[in-house]
Amino acid sequence: MTTVASHALIMEAATARPLWSGESLTVELSGNADMRAFEGLKGFFHAIHEDAVRLGLQKVSIDLRSLEFMSSACIKVFVSWLLKIQEMPPEAQYHLEFLSPRGVGWQRRTLAALSCFAIDLVRTAEV
Amino acid sequence: MRFERALLASTMGLIVLSGGLSLSVITLTLGADLRARESEALGTDHRILARFLQQRRDLLEGEARMLADEPRLRAVAATDDVTRETVDDVLSDVARTSGATRLLLADSAGDLLGVVQESSDAPVPHALIEQALLSGSAHEVTHDREPVELRAQRIAYGQRVVGVVVVGRRFLAEAVAEAHHQTGAVFVVEHEGQLVAWAPREGPRAPPEATLLELAGLSRPSAARVSAGPTLGGNAETYLREAHALHGDVHVVAARSWDAARAPLVRLVVVLVVVSLFVALGCALVVRRVAHLLGEPLGELVGFARRIASADAGARTLPRGLDEVAALGVEMNRMAEQLESGREVMLHTQRLEQEMSIAASIQTSLLPPQPRLEGLELAAQMLPASEVGGDYFDIRATPEGGWIGVGDVTGHGLPAGLIMLMTQTATAALTTGGVTDPREVVVRLNALLHENIRQRLGRDDHVTYSLFHYDKRGQLAFAGAHEPVLVYRRAQGRCEHIDTPGAWLGAIPRLERATRTTPLSLEPGDILLLHTDGVTETLGAGKERFGTERLAQALEGLAEASAPEICRGILAQVAAWGPVQDDDRTLIVARYLGTPQVAGAPSDG
Numbered sequence: 078m079t080t081v082a083s084h085a086l087i088m089e090a091a092t093a094r095p096l097w098s099g100e101s102l103t104v105e106l107s108g109n110a111d112m113r114a115f116e117g118l119k120g121f122f123h124a125i126h127e128d129a130v131r132l133g134l135q136k137v138s139i140d141l142r143s144l145e146f147m148s149s150a151c152i153k154v155f156v157s158w159l160l161k162i163q164e165m166p167p168e169a170q171y172h173l174e175f176l177s178p179r180g181v182g183w184q185r186r187t188l189a190a191l192s193c194f195a196i197d198l199v200r201t202a203e204v
Numbered sequence: 205m206r207f208e209r210a211l212l213a214s215t216m217g218l219i220v221l222s223g224g225l226s227l228s229v230i231t232l233t234l235g236a237d238l239r240a241r242e243s244e245a246l247g248t249d250h251r252i253l254a255r256f257l258q259q260r261r262d263l264l265e266g267e268a269r270m271l272a273d274e275p276r277l278r279a280v281a282a283t284d285d286v287t288r289e290t291v292d293d294v295l296s297d298v299a300r301t302s303g304a305t306r307l308l309l310a311d312s313a314g315d316l317l318g319v320v321q322e323s324s325d326a327p328v329p330h331a332l333i334e335q336a337l338l339s340g341s342a343h344e345v346t347h348d349r350e351p352v353e354l355r356a357q358r359i360a361y362g363q364r365v366v367g368v369v370v371v372g373r374r375f376l377a378e379a380v381a382e383a384h385h386q387t388g389a390v391f392v393v394e395h396e397g398q399l400v401a402w403a404p405r406e407g408p409r410a411p412p413e414a415t416l417l418e419l420a421g422l423s424r425p426s427a428a429r430v431s432a433g434p435t436l437g438g439n440a441e442t443y444l445r446e447a448h449a450l451h452g453d454v455h456v457v458a459a460r461s462w463d464a465a466r467a468p469l470v471r472l473v474v475v476l477v478v479v480s481l482f483v484a485l486g487c488a489l490v491v492r493r494v495a496h497l498l499g500e501p502l503g504e505l506v507g508f509a510r511r512i513a514s515a516d517a518g519a520r521t522l523p524r525g526l527d528e529v530a531a532l533g534v535e536m537n538r539m540a541e542q543l544e545s546g547r548e549v550m551l552h553t554q555r556l557e558q559e560m561s562i563a564a565s566i567q568t569s570l571l572p573p574q575p576r577l578e579g580l581e582l583a584a585q586m587l588p589a590s591e592v593g594g595d596y597f598d599i600r601a602t603p604e605g606g607w608i609g610v611g612d613v614t615g616h617g618l619p620a621g622l623i624m625l626m627t628q629t630a631t632a633a634l635t636t637g638g639v640t641d642p643r644e645v646v647v648r649l650n651a652l653l654h655e656n657i658r659q660r661l662g663r664d665d666h667v668t669y670s671l672f673h674y675d676k677r678g679q680l681a682f683a684g685a686h687e688p689v690l691v692y693r694r695a696q697g698r699c700e701h702i703d704t705p706g707a708w709l710g711a712i713p714r715l716e717r718a719t720r721t722t723p724l725s726l727e728p729g730d731i732l733l734l735h736t737d738g739v740t741e742t743l744g745a746g747k748e749r750f751g752t753e754r755l756a757q758a759l760e761g762l763a764e765a766s767a768p769e770i771c772r773g774i775l776a777q778v779a780a781w782g783p784v785q786d787d788d789r790t791l792i793v794a795r796y797l798g799t800p801q802v803a804g805a806p807s808d809g
Binding site for chain 2: 157
């Protein structure tokens with residue numbers, strides 16, 4: 078299979094949507110990812126990880142530009158995802174590229190802390 | 205009473221009741237009908253007897269006419285000088301020829317010429333003779349032990365009357381016997397308390413004399429009723445009878461055996477009773493089978509209900525029996541499952557509530573009661589959410605100043621409370637022994653938390669955490685990533701936002717590379733404000749969060765107030781912004797008062 082198996086996750090206040098171009102996978106997050114979104118996002122990003130491994134991707138982009146808020150519980154999903162990638166053999170690891178808007182302090186601080194866990198695997202870009 | 209027994213008893217009761225009622229109705233209806241028919245038959249019996257009697261009277265009348273034409277009798281009657289012997293010879297000869305019971309001959313004056321009869325003391329029927337002389341013929345019944353029918357006929361030659369011949373016959377017994385032969389009824393004829401004729405006289409159905417007397421003695425004209433007869437052949441027999449006046453004071457009773465008449469009805473009732481008994485037996489077997497099919501599964505369901513009632517929530521029944529009962533068992537199993545599920549939910553809820561209580565107790569009991577650090581005006585407050593949010597803060601004094609820690613565990617409930625407890629105790633342990641570099645503490649604390657959270661608890665939580673080392677001289681140094689620090693600079697009257705770089709604790713084992721110490725200087729009057737995300741992420745009515753900027757404005761607005769007033773004031777603004785609190789809210793306000801005066805040392809100013 079050469080496409081992603083993940084499906085868009087539409088919750089009460091937040092949405093997570095996989096965008097597959099045929100070569101690259103971008104996950105677009107939008108809305109308010111509060112505590113209620115935790116379980117949904119946990120399953121969603123697990124499926125994204127499975128897709129990335131299956132497709133042998135070098136990178137998955139996470140577009141946070143439409144994301145207004147993310148609770149610490151949901152941020153934990155990113156931490157777990159990152160640690161899961163770290164546990165993979167080096168040759169199978171892929172990068173996470175976070176796209177965030179300029180001037181949004183909580184995203185900047187969150188991504189900075191996240192980068193500390195795996196400087197080589199996390200890239201952040203303010204666009 | 206057990207269901208099976210109750211069902212059997214009630215069903216059998218109904219069957220017996222309905223069977224008894226049916227038999228009673230059948231017996232009464234058919235009995236009344238039979239009685240009516242028998243009564244009608246008795247009337248017919250009388251009419252048949254009357255017809256037979258009339259036939260014989262007609263014959264007697266013909267015989268009388270024939271004798272009136274008999275030449276010798278005519279000659280004897282017409283001859284004046286005939287001798288008595290001649291008359292007797294002629295009469296005897298004619299009587300022998302005809303077989304009559306009585307034969308009389310009278311002349312034209314009504315005087316008796318001669319007579320032939322069984323009994324010599326029988327009276328001469330002068331009135332009958334006179335009537336025959338006048339009207340040509342006459343009829344009369346006389347009694348000589350038994351009724352004797354007399355018929356008188358005038359003897360004449362043309363217009364000349366010469367005499368009267370009277371012929372008598374006994375034919376009542378014969379008529380009664382013939383009527384019995386034809387109808388089968390019992391006939392009894394009574395005259396002045398004596399039985400004068402009856403039938404049958406022989407055979408198995410011939411009533412004994414006592415019965416005949418009773419039937420005759422009770423007779424009344426036009427009366428018809430059942431009388432209990434005497435013993436007949438060892439058995440009491442009941443008759444239905446009807447009495448008619450025959451003539452004069454002679455009464456004839458026609459009687460029919462009621463027992464014989466209703467024998468078919470009795471046989472029918474017996475057959476019906478036997479059939480009903482078989483039906484009842486069949487019903488009893490069917491009812492017992494049905495009761496068994498119903499009763500046993502129902503009994504199991506009752507036992508099942510008792511087990512559930514006695515808190516055996518895991519109890520289940522095997523649905524069986526009739527469809528409806530099996531369906532009831534299925535529904536009861538479903539109910540038990542829901543009950544069990546409800547109990548589990550209730551227990552789970554109770555456990556959670558207990559956990560919440562423990563976690564809240566852990567969280568609040570370890571907070572510094574009255575935090576004091578030399579040179580700082582301090583105020584700190586934590587408002588736990590209903591579900592413990594895992595907020596942490598601690599303030600510990602040291603000879604050179606002290607430590608201020610603030611953090612938040614990503615998670616809720618008892619696990620978050622436990623991790624918060626670990627953070628608190630580990631921080632307390634690691635900040636002793638002259639350590640002054642917060643980075644060193646954070647790195648060691650992270651290793652400890654990683655081991656405990658990931659390896660021992662098997663959880664994926666982490667802790668946002670910043671640790672501040674305070675020096676009495678207003679110098680702060682901090683390490684660890686948490687919420688941004690707000691510092692109100694009194695000189696500028698504005699808040700400064702200071703990020704807390706680094707990584708969260710507990711996620712990876714080593715944080716040496718990611719952790720660094722950041723210095724921070726406070727001037728007298730400056731206010732350090734530390735908070736957790738429960739403050740800035742409070743959601744307002746317009747779905748907008750309180751945010752760091754609004755927090756800074758609140759601090760700026762309250763900067764001249766005391767530290768406790770600032771703390772209370774900001775928390776009040778947050779509460780007004782978002783009344784619904786779904787996370788812990790922690791606030792630490794520390795106003796630097798300047799280098800404290802050391803005893804014996806010169807003052808700064």
